[in-house]
Amino acid sequence: MKVIIDGKVIDAKPESTILEAARKEGVHIPTLCYHKKLSPYGGCRLCIVEVEGIPRLVASCTTPVTEGMVVRTDTEQIKKVRKTIVELILSNHPNECMVCEQNGRCELQDLAYEFGLKEIRFVGEKNVHPIQNQNPLIERDYNKCILCGRCVRMCDEVQGVGAVDFSQRGFHAKIATEYDGVLSCEFCGNCVEVCPVGALTGKISRFKGRSWEAKKTKTICNYCGCGCTIIMHAKDGQVVRVSHSEDTTVNEGCMCVKGKFGFEYINHEDRLKTPLIRKEGKLQETTWEEALGRVAENLARIKKEYGSNSIAGLSSAKCTNEDNYVFQKFMRTVIGTNNVDHCARY
């Protein structure tokens, strides 16, 4: 289907929206409530565009393309309206970017920057909500909420849980749990991931480093066998946060409570940092040299005395393929036995 966007003729898929067609061509249209995994909502109005033949501005995220449609995305009028929308949002938003966890990855902050908003023209009443954090993982600071509804749609459409929804109307509208009770959900954290601002944050990552300080590494989650792609954020040798990856293979950017919030064990003080050896009935710290020596000596002695099949080994479903390959090769060649297995059955 031919569509003309900002004077350029593009070939759009018939079922796509103006926003999708434009973004595919690299045309920049700002959004806040739009999320590619979720149904279009048309709430924030930032994606408004001009369509020839329609007397008013339309939300590009909810308007499907039609044959020969002529669209303009960046007129002075559009810019003015978008800027005013951002100003209105900011007029009811705490100005605490300095200590906000979302600083550096905040979509509202980026828009304020895009429109050069040093000052807000509108001063008026602000909503005051108590911070909701009566759970170990997710803090909800609805003073920062911009009512984009991404969390609501994520929880319903993707997670199938529906733990939160809109409540009240107009200026008093807010996101709430059932009867405004404590958050009772699967704690997958996918709402935290899609929140464009700092309204939803992971409690265990707070004050562990600014977003730009962390080294980000794409890897695979170490819990169940789904094999989700995740991005681990590390600062000073410590894993501080896990975020989603746009990877489309297994998890399509979604995570579960373990994948998203189950990383604290990595730097836990209980981690073994030196070899231990049993002396006088007790495990005591030792050097690698002594520990490896003791292992080699005993395995060699037992092999010699009782034969290779008197030794057995359990490899691990939590270790890499490379670790497992080397382990079974060790058992089969160095020890000389097929007594190797792992807990595939538990």
Add this chain to the structure above:
Amino acid sequence: MTNSINEFEESDAYFVIGSNTTEAHPIIALRLKRGARFHGAKLVVADPREIPLTRYATLWLRHRPGTDAALINGLMHIILKEGLEDKEFIQERTENIAALKKVLKKCTPAYTEKVTGVPKDQLLEAARIIGTEEKVAFFYAMGITQHVMGTENVMSVANLAMLTGNVGKPGTGVNPLRGQSNVQGACDMGGLYNYYPGYQRVDVEENRKKFSEAWQCDTLSRDPGLSATAMVNAAIEGKVKALYVMGENPILSDPDIGHTEKAFRNLDFLVVQDIFLTETAALADVVLPATTFAEKDGTFTNTERRVQRVRQVIEPLGDSRLDWEIICAIAEKMERPMRYQNSAEIFDEIASMTPLYGGISHARLEQGSLQWPCPDADHPGTPYLHKGKFTRGKGFFSPVDYKPPKELPDRAYPFLLTTGRMLSHYHTGSMTRRSGGLHELCPEGFIEIHPQDAKKLKIAEGEEIRISSRRGTVTVKAKITRRVPPKVVYMNFHFAESAANRLTIAALDPLSGIAEAKVCSVKIEKMQPKKAAL
């Protein structure tokens, strides 16, 4: 899994048996939930417990624990009787249907209802969904495998899939959901007593020769190896003297851990390589500090055979070392060196010895993941298996006759205990219980008990009670809930203080060596009131 995770939103129906998918495989469950909610797919869940997935189900079959094969046989009986089987598929792609039909003869709805407790009309509805929907995907996990007839239960699922022609096309298939990040890979790599890497049998002389040459080792054993469960018994008998454990905690994960503990204490030498001083490591003679996946470069293979790159995020903590480096260091000391520069070099050796992985390398994985079989560098990988033809040629129906679990409730031990996993914890809890947030979500173990039973025994919500089986006793808090049926209780195995596996039975499936962790019998007692401290 025969099929791929991203195919399941296209399926027309799902049959989930023995898998608490939303808790144990949350991301796969997302596909099923979306399929059922938005794409009109019919979701049939068979589980004795009211698992969260039942909320999304078109139909929930609440069969008695351990009657899985009887349930599936009953469904197949109806499918055949109503002529809903895929006749063309059976004719062209399978053999031995006659033997299956013979076994199914007695499995009438009335018989099946009697054995499984599932009402006839529900059996009919389920059979009609599975028999008539175009693309049906079958899912299972430990719920059907941890039984004395675990292997046969799996065969039953395969029979049902073949009978309805749901193999070898997208959105269908027999899909075991694997519980740990690299359990598929550990099997693929030959972390198994009967296979070299890539499922090449150790008892085939040709394979032994191939690996002898490649590994330059003329002493590869011709003796069959011992499975994990057999190692425990051999240690008790004194036949196994030394055990090397890498990244496992059998003292909490094994069924009947009292038995495992006895075996480990009987060893001459135990070496444990782990990231924490686990219950197992505490018994060791030497403990070697290993690293987590965040400190490693390498690969994991997920439940759908997808090989993916694990990348190093941080440097190893303290003096801890990479697992493969530790193993190589021991080999060096034992004067049979195994030397590798890095994990990519190890992977190249894997690919050279394992046709399934033949075309995969770390370099290629940088461009994206690959699903095995991937025999050569130009092969795109295999999203679903058995397209057009089974590995053995024709699909073989292996008829299964239902056998009851080894230990069922009796007068002395009147409750049936079943065990499993929960969303916020993982395996023996050594990782998740050290992750503050997860631990706080569920800091201690509990036992689910039906209100009717709690009332009879005068047990209150949260009350500490004593649970005993013929093998051991634990104390644990009661959680009164209708998630379990009357006379059935349920525990998670993540908690050392109330270790469910002190109670479970090590009755083994003779075919695979898996233990019947899903069914044993227990008795429940109130604790004696504590005497006031003096």
